Amino acid sequence: MLKPLFTTLLISALSLLSTSAMADEQKTYRWRLAETWPKDFPVFGDTVKSMAQRVKEMSDGRLIITIDSKNKHKAPLGIFDMVRAGQYQMGHSASYYWKGKDLNTMFFTTRPFGMTATEQYAWFYYGGGMELMQQVYQPYGLLSFPGGNTGNQMGGWFRKEIKSIDDLKGLKMRIPGFAGEVISKLGASPVNIPAGELYTALERNTIDALEWVGPSLDLRMGFQKVAPFYYTGWHEPATELQFLINEKAFNSLPEDLQQILMVAMRASAYDMYAQSMHENALNLEKIATQYPDIQIRTFPASIMLELQRANDQLIEQFKQQDPLTRKIIESQERYQGIARPWTQISDQVYLEIGQ
Known part of the structure; x- marks a missing residue:
């Protein structure tokens, strides 16, 4: 009697599992994503839209992601809290915006004098960066994935020419993340302002200077109408969104939808890097032809030296604060030491030959 009963129970259990699996395959999952950017924001917003479209197509409509821009949720720098609370299953922003919540989040966007975009992507996917990033975010019930790279960003728009360290003292500048910490050591006053408020802040003298991205996005914002000096970058050599x-929402998805989501994010992140390169090239040409009064400058060597010194001092201070901070920084330093010689004898030498 026991054997037939056991067989009956086993068949029933397998039938229930099969029915459950079929239900998962037929169920439609509806997610909401909150982005830091305004509605239809170019490049950044394009990345989110393309990711959601890829997910919809690859999942045959089983996972639908609706996008809420900052115009709707009204909290451009509140993405971390909203996703953590489950108000949104997903968000698109920049990790260094959360340094006030956890210092270690700052290192997964970029670092002054750090890796280039290709070096940084290699670190994320093959050098242990992804594992370290999840170690930082998991205590908050969150998962973080690369969300698109701008490449090397410009050093910012300034109303006045920067000739010496004295010109930085007291300067009010929108510059987030690690770079803000660096310039504050040289006497500047860094502030963090959402994208939609940048032009007004610069126009009304609320700030004296700002950095945003580069030609790909800056001209659309109109900064060239207010600040004529446009400086090359040092602070964000590989800005990864x-x-x-x-995490609970992710774990609730069937495994195939988890894989589809991860593939869509990775593909869309790479697309953003390519699109950023394209838009930067087009808009740099536009600066030369349509805005000849814009003066593109490089910070004097004396300033760059002081920025580098301040950066090195901060790195050492951060290393002492927390074992995980040290682990992240040393991982980045170690990988940059491995990758940079190849960058120099491949891309750098090639570019020098081309000149």
Whole structure:
């Protein structure tokens, strides 16, 4: 009697599992994503839209992601909290915006004098960067994935020419993340302002200077109408945005939808890097032809030296604060030491030959 009963129970259990699996395959999952950017924001917003479209197509409509821009949720720098609370299953922003919540989030966007975009992507996917990033975000019930790279960013728009360290003292500048910490050591006053408020802040003298991205996005914002000096970069050599996901929501997805989501995020992040290169090239040409009064400058060597010194001092201070901070920084330093010689004898030498 026991054997037939056991067989009956086993068949029933397998039938229930099969029915459950079929239900998962037929179920439609509806997610909401909150982005830091305004509605239809170019490049950044394009990345989110393309990711959601890829997910819809690859999942045959089983996972639908609706995008809420900052115009709707009204909290451009509140993505971390909203996704953590489950108000949104997903977000798109930049990791260094959360340094006030956890210092270690700052290192997964970029670092002054750090890796280039290709070096940084290699670190994320093959050098242990992804594992370290999840170690930082998991205590908050969050998962973080690369969300698109701008490449090397410009050093910012300034109303006045920067000739010496004295010109930085007291300067009010929108510059987030690690770079803000660096310039504050040289006497500047860094502030963090959402994208939609930048032009007004610069126009009304609320700030004296700002950095945003580069030609790809800056001209659309109109900064050239207010600040004529446009400086080359040092602070964000590989600015990686992020897809932020509520871990419980992710775990609730069937495994195939998890894989589809990860593939869509990775493909869309790479697309953003390519699109950023394209838009930067087009708009740099536009500066030369349509805005000849814009003066593109490089910070004097004396300033760059002081920025480098301040950066090195901060790195050492950060290393002492927390074992995980040290682990992240040393991982980045170690990988940059491995990758940079190849960058120099491949891309750098090639570019020098081309000149």
